[in-house]
Amino acid sequence: MLRAGRLGGACALRLLLAAHTVAAFEPISVGIAIGAASALTGYLSYTDLYCRFAECCREEQPLNASALKQELEEKLFGQHLATEVILKALTGFKNNKNPKKPLTLSLHGWAGTGKNFVSQIVAENLHRKGLKSNFVHLFVSTLHFPHEQQIKLYQDQLQSWIRGNVSACASSLFIFDEMDKLHPGVIDAIKPFLDYYEQIDGVSYRKAIFIFLSNAGGDLITKTALDFWRAGRKREDIQLKDLEPVLSVGVFNNKHSGLWHSGLIDRNLIDYFIPFLPLEYRHVKMCVRAEMKARGSAVDEDIVTSVADEMTFFPKDEKIYSDKGCKTVQSRLDFH
Ligand SMILES: Nc1ncnc2c1ncn2[C@@H]1O[C@H](COP(=O)(O)OP(=O)(O)O)[C@@H](O)[C@H]1O
Numbered sequence: 001m002l003r004a005g006r007l008g009g010a011c012a013l014r015l016l017l018a019a020h021t022v023a024a025f026e027p028i029s030v031g032i033a034i035g036a037a038s039a040l041t042g043y044l045s046y047t048d049l050y051c052r053f054a055e056c057c058r059e060e061q062p063l064n065a066s067a068l069k070q071e072l073e074e075k076l077f078g079q080h081l082a083t084e085v086i087l088k089a090l091t092g093f094k095n096n097k098n099p100k101k102p103l104t105l106s107l108h109g110w111a112g113t114g115k116n117f118v119s120q121i122v123a124e125n126l127h128r129k130g131l132k133s134n135f136v137h138l139f140v141s142t143l144h145f146p147h148e149q150q151i152k153l154y155q156d157q158l159q160s161w162i163r164g165n166v167s168a169c170a171s172s173l174f175i176f177d178e179m180d181k182l183h184p185g186v187i188d189a190i191k192p193f194l195d196y197y198e199q200i201d202g203v204s205y206r207k208a209i210f211i212f213l214s215n216a217g218g219d220l221i222t223k224t225a226l227d228f229w230r231a232g233r234k235r236e237d238i239q240l241k242d243l244e245p246v247l248s249v250g251v252f253n254n255k256h257s258g259l260w261h262s263g264l265i266d267r268n269l270i271d272y273f274i275p276f277l278p279l280e281y282r283h284v285k286m287c288v289r290a291e292m293k294a295r296g297s298a299v300d301e302d303i304v305t306s307v308a309d310e311m312t313f314f315p316k317d318e319k320i321y322s323d324k325g326c327k328t329v330q331s332r333l334d335f336h
């Protein structure tokens, strides 16, 4: 009992210091809260308790694959391919004790089809606080790296951020939105971190996860979906192999896409290319219903229909796919 107490003391000091650096909570109050809680429960480990109050980077915490599966199946509409690949990629990576490189996912598709939405779900399943976590980092090209003249600065900044953040938490998650608008020079700066190195200057990046989002290839993915529709085939029958040649033309061999310039693809640094299909009228309706539920109001089918009817659909004749996916659903709902 005495020994356990002393160990607890030493641990408390370390944890208080940790709390200070993480700055998630005021350290003294966390200490008191933990003290009180451990006196009450007595059997939970100190770290467990600490992590309940403040945020911890738990590298070894397993991914709850069934929870992620359930969440994707319930919340992500019309993206059977993305659901399948993301689930497979993440469970495979998290179950691997010794990954040879960080996990890199490249999400492609039309605007408003759920790329950011999925990234948020993934973030929440990896780190409890999701995008607000200290271990999840979102970069938006046009917001964080807008000026071409400052590439050098961005490169240095980004490298030191990634190094600093991965040193603090090996299982950090980095999300790069608008990858197709990112200057190739900036992509070059992250390239070394994605590679098969055991470590760089004493830091191993192998447990980190990088997610890249872009619209590149979205038009060709849409064309494939449309071909299926015109041939009277089901959307759910579209398979990855139907889209691989499409992505290879639209993304891999497209000299105008930032990804091509960067050599990320040449060097096989991207583990999975994940296509997002354009959303249909029925999916837009599902988004409206989900948004109504999220706001705590009852689902009113008249409003669902009128919001969905306000969206614009293409191609001109058939009007199958929503121009902006589900993107403007939330603001439109405000008017009803
Ligand atoms: N496939 C989808 N399933 C459910 N909701 C979606 C889907 N696509 C988009 N949404 C909704 O529309 C919003 C905007 O989508 P977003 O993920 O930002 O699109 P993008 O693909 O451009 O990143 C999301 O916050 C989400 O509420």
Ligand SMILES: *[C@@H]1O[C@H](CO)[C@@H](O)[C@H](O)[C@H]1NC(C)=O
Pocket (backbone or CB within 6 Å): 064, 066, 067, 070
């Ligand atoms: C995983 O998630 C499922 C569904 O949300 C839940 O019932 C289960 O208890 C979770 N398992 C663990 C080990 O947390």
Ligand SMILES: *[C@@H]1O[C@H](CO)[C@@H](O)[C@H](O)[C@H]1NC(C)=O
Pocket (backbone or CB within 6 Å): 137, 138, 160, 161, 162, 163, 164, 165, 168
């Ligand atoms: C971690 O990344 C953020 C940007 O998301 C940056 O502001 C911060 O300085 C980085 N931390 C370290 C220790 O480099």
